[in-house]
Each structure stands twice: as structure tokens, then as C-alpha cells.
Amino acid sequence: MRRKLIVVSNRGPVSYGRGPDGSRTAKRGGGGLVTALRSLVQYHEVTWIASAITEEDRAVAGQTLDETAGDGSPYKLQLVAHDRQAYDWYYNVVANPMLWFVQHSLWELPYAPKVDAAFHRAWSEGYVSVNASFAAAVDAALERTPDAAVFFHDYHLYLAPRMVRERRPDAALVHFVHIPWPQPDYWRILPKGARSAIHDGLMANDVVGFHTERWRRNFIYSVRELLGEDATARTVTAPISVDAAEFVELAQSDAVLRAEREILADRPEKLVVRVDRTDPSKNIVRGFRAFELYLEAHPEMHRLVGMLALLDPSRQDIPEYAEYLGAIQREARRVNDRFQQSGWRPIDLEIADDFAKSVAAYKQFDVLLVNAIFDGMNLVAKEAPLVNERDGVVVLSENAGAHAELGEWALTVNPFDVKGQADAIEVALSMDAGDRRARLEAIRAHVREHDLNRWTDTLLAALDRVAAPARR
């Protein structure tokens, strides 16, 4: 059923700039979330509300823009121009890193985080106020289309649902949390006011969705612990997925074939691939250490195996992220200095946002390393097997959401155990072809069947079940 949806996410599907001739240009937004949501506009009547990021975005903020998605589907876009200082506090102090680090259990607690006056101010004058501007934009959109359902996304917008609910008790609100939900005690890192407001804000939705039972259960525990309420009936597990046909087509595109030729020109016999944003949650440094341990134990594989790490530089305005990128570069350098010989560099580290090359690497891996510390889902683990041409093996962290679905066909690793990861690389590289093919095909079949439409349908069906019938 085609329905009216107001999609709300911090980052929109496009961002505007100016071409050399002064005309407005549109750049497709990146990241797991935006890619996933683009398919929504294909099947539903969508008004998308997002933050104005560039100067050109700000120039058109407040207008309702008629946009078309890559496949020609029309949708409406409304950009919200927030106060610049408030946005910086909201994005660079509260959402990333604080909420991201809490939800991925990344803080080194004896030293960090600092919940000081600056944080309190960033919370009340940044996070609260940007959520209020989003809520006002949603309220205005609901004024125009009162029968639309509102579909909030992620950790930037935890407070907006309560603000909308106060003005519109009958609105249909659904929120999807794309990242893990940690245990209740870890939320106690945040001051009481903030952690209560986050849980209370989410509880203002009719439905709150998570990728896995594990994250959903943690949410139910933490709502019980921190608010004394029962969230069970409002929550749903809906694992996000990818558009399988799109990847198969993409794999044959000119850009991907060009990138693939580059990889083929100097690939070693066996290739271990990882594709990530340079985010501490992705556990890139430990991945290099695991590969080092593997090389240490297998001198016979020197020159025959290499790791290709394609890393999209992420959130470099945030010191923790800039430091992490430094650590990644130092670690790759150290491992290379230890083992490299003329004509062979064990780790090929490429820091760039290069989607075509990522898909080319997906085709070429013998081992795909996904060793996230914690990850809501991890789409790379679903995308890469779809197009792989070498019967490659997926080494998968038990703490990635994707593990709940794909674990039985992957090699499971504990993300902290670098010896265990080195052993998994060894097992993957020596597995017989029949076993490798059977595992890869099982993953493919699962992803094809559990596609992106199923994700949307699960969430919207839950909304229909839970939302007050009086509304319709």
C-alpha cells in the first residue's frame, strides 16, 4: 500500500552546492542510513525533513523542494536551517561522539567522557534546541498532511517525538534506531535528565524499531530501569537490508569495472578485504593486529596474501575520530614496516570515500573482515557477499547486528580477541571450495529474501497494529 510518510533524519538524501556556472547542483548523500531510506521514496509518498548542511542547503531551507530519486521517483524535501552554534553542539558534542560512544560502548571510562559544564550546555542549547526545530518542522508538515505517518531515524532525534506528541496526541509516530542499544547501566554515564529524556522521547512513539532482538531487549530493560515503564508492546525487531538487484547491476557498471581492473593489476593471490568508515566502533586497529598475528604465524603466506582496507574518512571535526584515523595509519605502517618486502606490502590502506572501488573489492575478496566492536547491523556484511566472485568467506563479529542473521554461515569472532581473529583468517583461507561456496550462497539467499522492502513493511505493519485505531 502506498502511504503518506514524513521521513525525518539528520542527513538528507541530497545536499546542494553550486556549479562553476553558478547553477545549483545536487550531491547524493552517503552512509548506510541514507542509502537504505532512498528505497522508501520508490514505494511511498514521502516528504523528507533533514538538516541543511551546506550553504546552498541553507539558501533553500524552509521551502518545499520537488526532488527525484536516482530511479526517477518523486518526493518532497524540506531542509531545516538550524542555528549554527546549536547545530555544532548537537552534532559534534552530543550526538557524535557522546551518544554514539555510549551506544557502541566505546568510552574508556576511567578517563572519558567529560560530562562537564560544556556538555550540559551542548545538551540544553544544542541537542534540545535542534530537536525542537525538527519537531516544529514535523508539526508544520503534519498541518499540511495530517494523515501522514512520521518516520524518525536514529540517535540525533531522540527528543523530537515527545515534542511532536505533545502538540499532536493522535499523530502516528515510528522511530527506527540504526545503532545498538546498550544495557541500562551504560546509560548511567549520562546525567539523569539527559538519559531520562532520551528514553521518554522514544517512548512517545507508537513504535520503536531495532535491527535485532538483542538491541530491542536492551531497550526494554533500560526503559524499565530508567523510567519504570514497559516498552514491550511498542517495540519491534526489523533488520535493515540492501537492494540486492541494485548491487548486482552496480557490480557491472563502468566505474566498478574500472576500479576492479586497478585491484586486479596488483592483487596478491589471496585478498583480505575490509570496507568501513574510519569509526572507532569498526575496530580497524585490532583488525590490523589480527592480520599481523596471522602473518607472524604463517611466513609461508608472505607475498601471497594482502589486506585491502578501503576506509571512508568519517567525522573528522570530532577529536576522537581524528585521533582514531591517526591510530589506523600508524598501525598499518607498523605492520607494513615489520613484514614488507620489495614488491609486497601486506596492508594496502586507502583512505577515501570510493563506493565504486568498495564494490570492486566486494567482488574480489577471499576473506571479508567485519570485526566491529559493536554495530547496529553492518551493511557491508550484506552487500559484499551479493557480488563476490571468489567464493569468499565472511569473518563476522558476534557484536554486529548482521551476526543474528548471517552468523551460521560466517566465521564468528569476538572483536576484542585478536588471536581469535587471526585464527579465523587462517581457517577462512584454508577452507575448501565447496564449503566456501555453500556458505556464500546461503548468505546471498538470505539477503535476497530478507530485503529492504521487508524491513519497511515490518515497521509499517507494526505501526498499523499499535497506533490508535481511532486515528484512521
Ligand code: ADQ
Ligand atoms: P554505518 O555505520 O555507516 O551505518 P554500515 O551499515 O556498514 O555502517 O553502512 C556503511 C555504508 O557505507 C555501506 O553501504 C557501505 O557500502 C558504505 N561505505 C563504507 N565504507 C565505505 C568506503 N570506504 N567507501 C565508500 N563507501 C563506503 C549505520 C549503522 C549500521 C547500520 C546502518 C543502517 O552504524 O550499523 O547497518 O546505519 O542502518
